[in-house]
Amino acid sequence: MSEQITRVCPEFVDVMPREYLELIEKGPWSGDKTLKDTGTFKELVEEHPLCAGCNLALAFRSIMASLPNPADTVMVGSTGCSSLIFMQAAVHNIHGLFGNQNAIASGLKRALELRFPGRTKDVVVMAGDGATADIGLDMTLHSWFRQEKITTVMFDNELYANTGGQESGMTPRGKVAYMAPTGKKFNKINMIELACGAGCHYIAAVTSARPMRIGDSIRKAIIIARDLGPTYVQILTPCPTNLKIQPEETIKMAKDVEQERYAFYEYISEEAKMLLSSMEKNK
């Protein structure tokens, strides 16, 4: 919905929702906006429908305020809390089924490359930990093996949040959750290692308490995916509802977990490093 393709009929301006007009007038379409500019432009419709204190919503906003090419970005999501907020952003978004997000994105990216040769169309997958690492793990990994030029973002709240707080593969070992009544019996899946083994060119693990780092990682991930192949960003997003903590405590929790076991991690392949430095030189 860049301003080039969207015009509101002058006769209808007075009845259009305010936020829709603002997205057209003050949207992120130039692509040079970052989180530092938040407040001077509009990245998505305000008042998200998720729970108070939801860090997924916070991380989503950080991402939407950092896209390098929002006027030509298509998002692919999955079933879960994240699927409820996509339509607040003024970019095309696909909800397919639960777990098939990377497969849909593979077909989509190839189709857009066929239809728009020489133009950049970014495809960004955003899904929860259950969709990415459990029910959709085969499709996540195979899209990476095939070197699809897509960015995969995991909102890692370490459980199935939308269905009420069940154990997921990303839940830490020992944690008691629904469907793990005596505590989880195996380790948290090491998706970072899997991403590395499967050939991702950029990998980052960050927490929702670090919006600037999320923004930086997302920009790098999308830019590298365009030229080289798959990239992966994993974001810890504590869920106040299912972790039974106060909404105002979630950011503190993200910081504590970061200290304990979710330190910032970044991997950039040699090829990707060369790409980034050549882009830096050409600036």
Place this chain on the structure above:
Amino acid sequence: MNSINVRPPEYLLFEAKRETQFITGSEAVKEAVRRANIDMAISYPITPQSESMHLVGDLYAEGYIKDYFRGENEFAVMSEVSGASFGGVRVFTATCGPGTMRAFELFPMWAGARLPIVCAFMTRGVNAPLTIQPDNIEMGFLLETGLLMVFAETAQDIYDMLLASFMVAEEKDVHLPVGVFMDGFFITHTREQVRIISEDVCLPPYNPKTAPVAVMDMETPPFRLMRDPFVMKSNFVSYAAHASWQQEVRAAAVRSKKHFNKYLKSPLEIENPSAEIMIVAGGTAVSQAREAIVMTKEDGIDVGLVKLKLIRPFPSTELALACAGAKKIFIPEFNIAGWLAKEVASIIPDNSRIIGAPRVYGGMTMPPELIVETIKKNV
């Protein structure tokens, strides 16, 4: 690959000069796809489908298709073709039996998302016990998915129906997926004479701008911008939104009928319409019925035949009319469930006329003698 000229579908289907080739059903798939101006095809092996998608792969190597790859399983492949279709290209794939079952969640999603995907189904039995043999029970499962369904009797049908299906699927008042069904092995792996046109013409390309829903390419404004998605709400408006969309998908299927009538010429074919004994069948059961009718004629029993080409939308009115004068209606099928007999029973008056037999399954063949015997026992 020589230069290819785009021609109207009517030219490819009805006007162009044809030559006869002695080819398999899988090769008929290839020859249709060669002329279908497809952008992308995605494959996954399963017997008896694999050969057709190998041949489609050859077309990619020859330059007839722009992108082609093997996906990781049928659920993934059907997701990948949907991604391609969301992105606005013409896409093709094929599967069968257990592959259909694994991918099942995608078919209603294709219809609901109004994706004009064409998928071939080389029907095969489903497990357990393990079978790779022909059996079309999967069609019974697919009847209410929103997929439009055409049923090929011969390799000639495969060729013509595939070309027609792309055109119907992409009509702007339809824009729904089409499944082209064929009995696995019986026609995919046997040779017959197929009349096809020259290799240097193809269908017009898909124009995604005519789609009744937005193509996910950021070339049009997103229309779903909202603060509270319907899925969050337990109220009348959210239910009505989903309900009315389901109605619209079914209405689009009804609208497809006029296009099928145009490109397939008719949704069904009738032979000997005045006979008091009729056989209603689809797929290779039609060929077996034809043989049986020759045999009953020798015994002085007059039998007519209805060949169903269109299964969804079901040609209810035409079939009821074709069976109006029949005293007995035999429905031979290659599956244990008798989905076609149930379908026919649901739309014609006086169901006591229907004999849902013979039925073979699990890979069994249907000798014409079996049909003759069934008729003689019941008249």
